[in-house]
Amino acid sequence: MTAQPQHLTASPRTGGAVSLSSARLAYGERVLWDGLDLDIAPGEFVAVLGPNGSGKTSLLRVLLGLQRLTSGTVRVAGAAPGRGNRGVGYIPQQRALDPSLAIRGRDLVGLGLDGHRWGLGLTGRRDRAARVAAAIESVDAAAFADRPVGLLSGGEQQRLRVAQALVGDPSVLLCDEPLLSLDLANQRAVSTLIDARRREAGTAVLFVTHEINPVLPLVDRVLYLVDGRFRVGRPDEVMTSETLSQLYRTEIEVIRVRGQIHVVGAHSDLCEDNPHHDHEVG
Amino acid sequence: MANFFDFGLTLDLLRLPFVQLALVVAVVLGLLAGVLGPLIVSRNMAFSVHGTSELAFTGGAAALLLGWDIGNGALAGAIIAALVLGLLSRRSSEYDSVIGVVLAFGLGVGVLMLYFYKGRASNKFGLLTGQIVGQDFASFALLMACAAGVFAVLAVIYRPLLFASVDPEVARARGVPVTALALVFAVLVGVATALGVRTVGALLVLALMVTPAAAACRVTASPLRATVLSVLFALVSAVGGIILSLAPGAPISAFVTAISFVIYVVCWAVGRARGLTRA
Numbered sequence: 001m002t003a004q005p006q007h008l009t010a011s012p013r014t015g016g017a018v019s020l021s022s023a024r025l026a027y028g029e030r031v032l033w034d035g036l037d038l039d040i041a042p043g044e045f046v047a048v049l050g051p052n053g054s055g056k057t058s059l060l061r062v063l064l065g066l067q068r069l070t071s072g073t074v075r076v077a078g079a080a081p082g083r084g085n086r087g088v089g090y091i092p093q094q095r096a097l098d099p100s101l102a103i104r105g106r107d108l109v110g111l112g113l114d115g116h117r118w119g120l121g122l123t124g125r126r127d128r129a130a131r132v133a134a135a136i137e138s139v140d141a142a143a144f145a146d147r148p149v150g151l152l153s154g155g156e157q158q159r160l161r162v163a164q165a166l167v168g169d170p171s172v173l174l175c176d177e178p179l180l181s182l183d184l185a186n187q188r189a190v191s192t193l194i195d196a197r198r199r200e201a202g203t204a205v206l207f208v209t210h211e212i213n214p215v216l217p218l219v220d221r222v223l224y225l226v227d228g229r230f231r232v233g234r235p236d237e238v239m240t241s242e243t244l245s246q247l248y249r250t251e252i253e254v255i256r257v258r259g260q261i262h263v264v265g266a267h268s269d270l271c272e273d274n275p276h277h278d279h280e281v282g
Numbered sequence: 283m284a285n286f287f288d289f290g291l292t293l294d295l296l297r298l299p300f301v302q303l304a305l306v307v308a309v310v311l312g313l314l315a316g317v318l319g320p321l322i323v324s325r326n327m328a329f330s331v332h333g334t335s336e337l338a339f340t341g342g343a344a345a346l347l348l349g350w351d352i353g354n355g356a357l358a359g360a361i362i363a364a365l366v367l368g369l370l371s372r373r374s375s376e377y378d379s380v381i382g383v384v385l386a387f388g389l390g391v392g393v394l395m396l397y398f399y400k401g402r403a404s405n406k407f408g409l410l411t412g413q414i415v416g417q418d419f420a421s422f423a424l425l426m427a428c429a430a431g432v433f434a435v436l437a438v439i440y441r442p443l444l445f446a447s448v449d450p451e452v453a454r455a456r457g458v459p460v461t462a463l464a465l466v467f468a469v470l471v472g473v474a475t476a477l478g479v480r481t482v483g484a485l486l487v488l489a490l491m492v493t494p495a496a497a498a499c500r501v502t503a504s505p506l507r508a509t510v511l512s513v514l515f516a517l518v519s520a521v522g523g524i525i526l527s528l529a530p531g532a533p534i535s536a537f538v539t540a541i542s543f544v545i546y547v548v549c550w551a552v553g554r555a556r557g558l559t560r561a
Contacts, residue, residue, distance in 0.1 A: 090456065095451075103324075118442065121441055
């Protein structure tokens with residue numbers, strides 16, 4: 001459970017999949033984070049942790065180009081974030097899709113490939129179908145890809161979400177609590193798919209989560225955000241009583257039990273089982 | 283009731299130019315409604331279509347009172363309504379109630395305008411329940427231009443619009459301008475609704491804009507197949523409704539709604555039997 005991947009250290013300044021320097025994000029008086037420097041190397045798996053309102057989702061929004069930094073610079077997949085950045089894949093939280101929605105898993109994956117492009121997309125249908133089929137195959141979803149997506153289980157939907165994010169062959173994968181509301185087996189299935197991708201294709205993964213344990217064996221580095229303070233480092237550096245106590249400015253105890261990490265203290269702030277976060281402001 | 287199924291009379295009436303014009307209008311409307319319908323259903327916009335059509339009625343009534351072209355009035359009313367409703371967030375809890383409030387007020391204003399209108403009573407009734415007479419060539423040209431415009435815009439925005447309709451969160455993350463598309467789509471729906479008001483009447487535009495697509499979505503989950511079926515159902519409803527209304531001389535909307543409702547019930551049963559719905 002504690003095996004560390006080999007490529008975690010000394011991420012080069014150039015060629016980083018994600019690169020933030022002196023990044024500051026503030027809403028009026030309220031500073032979510034400031035002076036954030038983060039370089040994520042290709043193939044690296046970075047977990048973003050922290051309580052609600054600490055700016056985890058806002059960081060994702062910055063990398064997706066939905067939110068501008070107050071100051072500092074950001075590069076994602078070698079370009080400015082935003083529309084047309086084809087190097088970015090995105091996996092959202094699992095949310096119950098409307099059972100009556102007239103869309104199949106195959107269509108959902110296809111939209112991940114070219115749904116952002118204008119026009120009807122009448123050319124290259126065969127190539128498109130082949131790429132979509134390959135992505136569906138890679139997450140082992142062929143058996144249910146032609147059923148209405150709203151009728152699928154949460155785990156099945158989330159596997160299709162992985163295919164949807166990967167079908168465009170991204171070099172950076174941004175994940176917003178993708179394991180939330182999945183059972184343990186499906187959490188493992190989905191995180192294994194993400195892990196396989198970054199090992200095979202060198203896709204960098206930025207993984208926002210409340211709960212590090214399901215992905216702990218995969219995590220190279222942790223970015224832990226609390227009230228404008230943050231710490232970046234290996235899990236065994238950041239997830240310690242000393243570091244978290246400094247971040248939370250209160251007594252925190254980190255207990256390791258059978259390869260898992262449990263954070264004790266300041267429950268109302270940690271809220272590991274209180275997942276809702278605000279997409280408009282958070 | 284005796285001439286309800288008088289086929290001889292129906293055939294005679296089908297030779298009349300204004301009836302043939304109405305049938306062409308029905309085909310165009312069927313195409314428009316059929317293509318827009320699945321997106322309307324995906325976006326849960328049935329009530330907003332109803333609100334838009336009621337404001338198209340208000341615009342038409344105002345035009346009637348002022349002696350302007352009813353079609354232009356309906357178009358203006360529907361586009362204003364579409365812009366207002368399109369600017370409201372779909373997620374907002376106010377959305378439904380604001381539509382209800384605006385719809386009721388618009389309908390009331392329209393009723394007042396009809397009360398002041400001293401012209402032919404059939405014009406008033408026709409605005410609410412549809413008519414085939416009075417489709418002159420000027421309004422026909424407007425219809426064709428509007429329909430062509432809607433299809434042209436749709437051809438450009440279809441893919442991102444579908445993405446934004448079925449999967450808004452990921453679409454936004456992928457850079458699709460979800461909010462702007464909502465506004466553009468609301469205007470497209472407004473234009474189509476206004477055209478429908480002229481034929482089917484303000485009260486029952488839903489029978490063309492929503493019912494065929496809702497029926498199609500009961501039997502398939504493929505967006506392409508849903509669109510093809512929705513167009514087919516809308517064409518059958520619109521054209522069939524006009525043909526059936528000829529002999530009895532009854533309002534078109536009664537037949538359009540009846541046909542589309544039967545199609546919906548059949549599709550619902552088929553979907554149920556094939557396990558395509560959960561409830």
